[in-house]
Amino acid sequence: MIAVGEEVTVNRLPFISALEEQVLLQVTQLGLEYNRLEQAVADQETSESVYMHALCEETCLLLVEYRNALISLEQEYLQDRVFTLVSLKYRLSKYYSLLPELNRLLRQSVSGMQVLDLVMARQQEGG
Numbered sequence: 001m002i003a004v005g006e007e008v009t010v011n012r013l014p015f016i017s018a019l020e021e022q023v024l025l026q027v028t029q030l031g032l033e034y035n036r037l038e039q040a041v042a043d044q045e046t047s048e049s050v051y052m053h054a055l056c057e058e059t060c061l062l063l064v065e066y067r068n069a070l071i072s073l074e075q076e077y078l079q080d081r082v083f084t085l086v087s088l089k090y091r092l093s094k095y096y097s098l099l100p101e102l103n104r105l106l107r108q109s110v111s112g113m114q115v116l117d118l119v120m121a122r123q124q125e126g127g
Contacts, residue, residue, distance in 0.1 A: 019085075023086065026089060027085075027092065030095055033095075033100050033103055034063065036103050037099055037103050037106070038063065040059075040103055040106035041056045041106065043106075044106060049115065051114075051116060052106075052115055055105070055106065056106070059102055062102070066092075066095055069091065070092075073088065073091060
């Protein structure tokens with residue numbers, strides 16, 4: 001599995017199933033989204049928008065929550081030595097749609113109330 005820029009590509013591994021390969025791809029993509037989101041927050045530090053700063057603060061809290069979830073998963077594995085990719089995917093499921101959407105929102109050139117307008121629009125679209 002190789003992460004290159006904006007995409008994750010998979011080199012077929014003969015010792016894992018297609019389902020496991022798909023889960024690994026999704027988890028790797030989630031890691032890329034996390035890295036992009038950290039960068040997007042850093043890029044917004046100079047924004048004069050109070051709304052954007054508030055969004056960045058909440059995003060930082062979400063990133064801490066995500067890191068804590070990963071730490072918890074690692075500790076459970078080290079303690080029990082039981083690990084399945086499906087359980088990993090399930091435990092991180094809330095982040096699969098949330099991190100990419102926050103990335104899209106933070107990457108748009110918006111200010112002031114436009115941030116709230118975008119959030120409301122995405123919510124109405126089901127995003």
